[in-house]
Amino acid sequence: RPSKLPKPTTLKKTDLLSVTDAKNWFLRPNNLKKRWENLTAVGSLFTIGDTDFEVAEKFLASADLWLQSSPPLARLHYIAAQPLPTYAHVHRASLLDRERPELVYTELAKELLKNCPPCSAGIHNLFFYGGRIRLSLLLGNPPDLFSSLSLEEKAHLDGCLKPSVDTWFINNSDASNHTLFNALAMLSDTTTDFTATSAFKTTDSQMTKAGFIPTASHQVKDSQWVLRGCYIKNTDVKIPQKSANRSLFWHINEQRTKSPSDRHITILGAGIAGCTTASALAQRGYSVTVIDRHEQAGGEGSGNQQAVVYPKISHRNDPLPRINFSAMLHASHFYQPLWRAGIGSQCGVLVLAHTQNIECDQRALDQHLEQQTDWARLIEGEDLYQASGIKLATGCAIFFPKLGWLPPAEVCAHLLQHPNIQMQKAEITQLQRCEKRRAWRLLDAGGNSAATAETLVIANAYGCSQFSQTNFLPIQKVRGQITHLPATSSSQALRTVICGRGYLIPAHKDLHSCGATYNKGLEDLTLRERDHQQNITHLATSDIQLGALFADVDTAYLGGRAQFRCTTQDYLPIVGAVPDVEQMRIDFDDLRRDARSQITATGRYLPNLFVHCGLGSRGLCYAPLTAELLACEIANELPPLELELRLAMHPARFLIRNLKKRRL
Template sequence: MNTQENITWNNNTPSSTQFEDVYYSTTDGLAETQNVFILGNQLPQRWQQQKTFVIGETGFGTGLNFVATLAQWEKSAPQHAQLNYISVEKYPLSKRDIKKALNHWSELDRYVDELLQVYPSDVAGFHRLKLLKDRVSLTLMIGDAKQMYRQLIATVDAWYLDGFAPSRNPGMWSVELCKEIARLSQPGTTFSTYTAAGQVRRNLHHAGFNVSKVAGHGKRERLCGSFNQTPNLISQAPWFHPPNLPASNRKKAIIIGGGIAGISMAHTLSQSEWQTIILEQEDRVAAQASGNKAGIVMPKLTLDMDKYAQFHLSAFFYTVSWLRNLQSRQPSLDWHPDGVLELVDKQRGTQLAKLKLSKQVMQALDAEQASLYAGLTLEKNALFFPTAGWLAPANLCTTLLKDNPEIHVALNQKVSSLQQDADNTWHVSTQTKSYTADVVVICNGPSADQFQQTKHLPITPSRGQISDLKQTASAPTLLRPICYGGYVIPLSKNELLCGASYTSDDKTVALKKEDHDHNIKALRQHLPDLLTEQPQAHEGRAATRATTIDRLPLIGPVANESFYRIAYQDIKHGKRPHTFPLAQYHSGLYIASGFGSRGLTTAAIAAELVTNLINNKPLTLNTTLYHAIHPARFLIRTLRKQ
């Protein structure tokens, strides 16, 4: 995170010591933003004609351009329109510095406060943030501009090119970055910038933009223009290329499954004006694994921060922000963001501390410090995740339905088949009724591979059992959840929930004494002071979860298996990716499954990602992570080996 030493102040106007340049005009930064970037891209007139508008920016800085655009959007955009604002920042400012830098303009105070409420930690990567009651999505990419934009999947309508001066930060105006800006543009995409530097003009022209000089703000000239070429659809991974769903006037979606994954999906889709109906085979929602009394929301880190860890960290950031917003609207949400402890040995704790994550994300504690956070004596060191927490999954499900009463739920509807007719309408049959929709999203956990279209997906059921334990009055009071391979959650002063057992390829849900014994033994082994005596009764719950061999979920469009096997049969010979055709899917069919025991942390970002894909909006995950969770990845791996 940028500290005070990286910034100098002159009359509360910040300058970068590294680039020796100001963050905005010293005369009137807001007027420059309004004239150069907003009016320079013919806004707000252009967004009056679109339900979704996408702005890309090359330097977030103080956030001035963003909050000024936010204010203009709220004032002038159509009521149901949505703004997607994408920006990048290699050296993010602290909340304190942003607040100070934007303190000049009282008319922006409300928007600055809303930005600071969701402003992320300084962890590299994509951060998707929601503002103005979810009407605005901010994708803030922390890292090098060229690398971040290279990982972005989006189509931008207008560009704010606002890096530090080309002479001081040439990387923000390089040929390579201009090519990425062009890749993310379409015919009619505009740009505007404060500079008139010749190299910038040449780089943009070479990338495919018409470039013009116009009167500048506080200077003689500046550049603006528009993209004039057909987008280049050559892909380095054509088998994962996002689908292009045909526009529909009906916008009706069926969600199969009424657990956390399905209800989160319906809730997110409905926020973008989709009519959603959930088909649940049981007589109530959250009847399967989502019916557990409690679960933990936290990241899962690895020493090398592989794709698994990166995905779960991104999902964690998104979910915490999502839950915060939901709880602000629905105080009945039983969300406890009081932090979570993870016991680690000294070596692992030291290694993970080398990741140098912000203290807002993770803190390494010795056993004495960890004991204070836990409320009882611990023998091991621990990692503390201060923004993590626990919640009741069933309460989350009912809260989401309460938050959007337009979601329709049909119970006792076990889906038997999916069929698509010639006009791409889906027909979903249950034992009693047939439903039609433009889009179907499969969210029924370990049963997600039951359909003809999904039978190729390697989903394995995994049984998990949790144990509900009663505490005696003399037992210590656990202050927050602790993970130790298993986990324990303090539901109340006198009640603990611990778990969970793991049995692959087991769909039985009857409680097993040996699994209770396993859970209690693990709890006693790691937290011997927590249970003062043997629990009087074994209570708990068992459910089946969907897992995959690489432990990552299946999120995205469902591949047309026959097309893949023919079109990509030569992939094993090492042919260059651009020689293969773009992927073909079952149009309008998506899946979100394979979450394992991490559904509470990952279901929300899965819903956001699938909604992005359906609506052709910027993806919330970078390209690497999107490919890592793509449902077709196992097909491609099989074809590579044949």
């Protein structure tokens, strides 16, 4: 879970900017209306960076102008930092302030208020108007968070492909913050311009030292000036010393100097990983072909009747719980349209404290989440009954009211219903690189070419182990069996998903889904009675009252489903560019001798080949965020997560670890 902010302070109303001021001070000086009207390319993206979100006035003004001026297929990415821990209280209060009607009349302001992320340090992403507007809220220390979006100094100096901000909105109070301006410079290019408020006609030297040069200024009120200017690249810009270890540059793809000319992407695999990736790319204007060996999407690991949107989070500040927390927030927003359409149910998820150690962890987590009760909270006693609808013996549990369950295959089919996406049936067993055509050939078992692709995403779970390009990935194929339990008069009262040693989902079509087993090394998908019995036993050992609901069930006549999960050693997904294994072993061989070796090389990666797999049993929770991360990388857009978390899921992480441990 991202580290918690201090308790919020209060801003005076006189300190708050109006939407009218935002338009006059920030939008008009940069001639944004005309620039947006002139956007022509399909999937055009315009990125605004804002050093102080305050109460969303600049964002609301920008979004309003964007919807009026930009082409229908263009997208706005608004990245805003909140340097003070005022977000949770000031943001909500100001949007509802009757004395500030310009902030409440818009549909967007209401949606923003409804979907406020929790007051938790990190990067939070919200999408509006079908993806036309993306808001990335950076809550915490702005210099650190802006720095975490960049590829570090090596990419800045060497000119490899990197995303950048088009226009900066800079707050007066940031004028002397040299660390912030260095971070902003890392996200800027020669086409970047800025508007800044200042107490003086001229700007602070820290801004100009970083490369932000004012070209015009005008006074807007007493002791308040608006400066306009452009960014000029400054090779003296430095980033934090954490990059001193040059081996950190393994994640930078130095060979990728431009985006693929072809706006067509091929995705191998029509499970939840492939379908969320296809949807994210299609929204960016790409034409996408999804290839799968089944006629319908979600034919294997994503084919259960019901599946839970549930992360495993804790109070610890490690990458795994932080990624899980971000994935939970992202997924809860992503699936809202489906839940509103009656697909699955946003009924909440209740995680039982079925052991004393788990109860201690949950109480520690509850203290850590004290400002985020809308998302997760500890409940006890009568509240447990009110949330679940049934009597439970467990003393306490963590309740996630904004999560629920979904039918994965139906979700996959829904995601592919986009005019830019088509599906093709083929069983691919081999990938070949054709340098003459600069494309990948996808071959079937007979050696015949089923398709060619300039850009290819491998998203076929454990199927990636059959390809020479990705068989280095330490994934595991693990069988899991779920059980369909006939609903009883007592179990029909269940209102929410319950998780413990296993899980139980509210009845759908008179059947509960219960599971799931973990059968490592078992290849047979035939349903086994012993696995049904194990699933029911796990319910009983999670809570004796849960077990009592199905005590009289005859396991010999139960239905269910068995399939394989694709899991990883570190329990994290695999998402990103596929490394050139042999070249990486050569370039980083010194790590075998000394894990702290100073290596100047950047990473080597196979051209336009990406992988998205290893989601384990939490595919529904991970996939929306990891798909967005991958789509941003392919489209050269600023990412939805901090660099540390991106590296924790990077495909090349296993190579670097194994070299340091002398396993290669």
